[in-house]
Amino acid sequence: MRLSLFVCWMCAFCCAAVAQGLQIRYAGDPLPEKDKAWIERFLACEIEFYARFGLRDTTGLQLTVFEKRQDAWNYLDSLKIPLSSLNTSGMYIPRRKEVVILGREKQQEQVLKFIVHELAHHLSRRTVKWMPGWLSEGLSEYFEHCRLGKKGLKHTFGDYELGRIRTMYMLGEVDLKPFVDNADGDFRRKLHTDESYAYILSHALVAFGLEVAEKEFMENLIAMLGERGPAVRCSQLIDEAYPGGFAQFERDFAEFYNSR
Numbered sequence: 001m002r003l004s005l006f007v008c009w010m011c012a013f014c015c016a017a018v019a020q021g022l023q024i025r026y027a028g029d030p031l032p033e034k035d036k037a038w039i040e041r042f043l044a045c046e047i048e049f050y051a052r053f054g055l056r057d058t059t060g061l062q063l064t065v066f067e068k069r070q071d072a073w074n075y076l077d078s079l080k081i082p083l084s085s086l087n088t089s090g091m092y093i094p095r096r097k098e099v100v101i102l103g104r105e106k107q108q109e110q111v112l113k114f115i116v117h118e119l120a121h122h123l124s125r126r127t128v129k130w131m132p133g134w135l136s137e138g139l140s141e142y143f144e145h146c147r148l149g150k151k152g153l154k155h156t157f158g159d160y161e162l163g164r165i166r167t168m169y170m171l172g173e174v175d176l177k178p179f180v181d182n183a184d185g186d187f188r189r190k191l192h193t194d195e196s197y198a199y200i201l202s203h204a205l206v207a208f209g210l211e212v213a214e215k216e217f218m219e220n221l222i223a224m225l226g227e228r229g230p231a232v233r234c235s236q237l238i239d240e241a242y243p244g245g246f247a248q249f250e251r252d253f254a255e256f257y258n259s260r
Contacts (some may be wrong), residue, residue: 028064028075029104035112038148039063042116045153046123046143053222055127062098063115069103076100090114092121112244117144128226133187133236134180134198138206141199157207164200165257174201176250180234208253217241 024040031039047055066072076083081093089110090101104111120140124131131139146153168174179201187198194224209218220241228237239246 014172023060025060025062026065027062028072028101029067031065038112039115039119042112042143042146042148042153043119044150045148046116050123050127052129053219054226055123055131060097061119061122063101063119064098065101065104065115067103072102079105085221090118092118092125093123094122097122113144115199116146117141119143128222130230131225132180132230133182134202134205135222135234137199138202138204141203142206142210145203155207155211157204159198161203162260164197165204168197169254169258170203173197174254176205176253177235177246180205180238204257208256212252212256213249214243230254233240 012218016174018133024036024043026036062077066075073083079093079096081091083091089107094100099115099122101114101118103109117140120143121136124136124139142155143153145157146155152242165174179198209221221237224232224237224241235246238249242249244252
């Protein structure tokens with residue numbers, strides 16, 4: 001059974017005006033014009049979404065795409081930027097406001113997904129100065145799993161991810177409080193282990209927050225993050241923002257994904 005969750009934002013002409021606020025500078029190997037047009041339409045929808053959460057600064061972004069991975073490695077080495085994993089397909093460099101895509105030639109069908117994933121990281125950083133890892137990655141995964149149509153974006157939580165969430169619960173692997181609080185202090189390592197456990201759980205949390213929880217929940221959570229920053233635990237913020245507190249959030253999250 002497929003779980004389809006979706007949310008649409010008007011794109012077309014109304015968002016095109018918004019997108020003009022963020023001008024993409026293209027670098028590296030040239031992209032086809034049709035890909036550039038698609039990226040800019042998708043970006044308009046992303047900007048419209050983040051504007052709901054307080055996005056103000058959409059100043060310029062550089063998108064650097066390399067056909068060959070070796071060229072990308074050489075470029076990152078020249079910037080003295082280490083790779084977190086040799087399997088990395090894209091990365092966002094906050095201090096440079098730059099997205100780098102590594103090796104388009106062997107993954108052309110996926111490269112646009114990698115681009116919108118990294119663009120979401122940029123917009124997250126322009127919306128709130130600090131976001132916990134699960135929320136930043138969850139939002140980027142959310143957009144990576146959106147399709148762009150004439151009416152905007154349609155999001156789908158796929159069969160594989162739904163199956164992984166169910167399996168996590170069956171094996172007793174889901175413990176939300178330490179996950180959202182990054183209690184072991186090593187969220188980045190989790191992203192590259194355990195069959196994408198951290199990506200999938202982050203994506204599921206964001207999809208639940210945006211599409212199942214009350215409309216104000218995510219807006220309030222992100223607003224509180226902007227006010228309080230990294231000094232407060234995320235579980236505490238969820239406890240304040242979610243009706244019934246964190247314990248109810250855990251129960252509702254588990255019931256929703258285990259019932260699909």
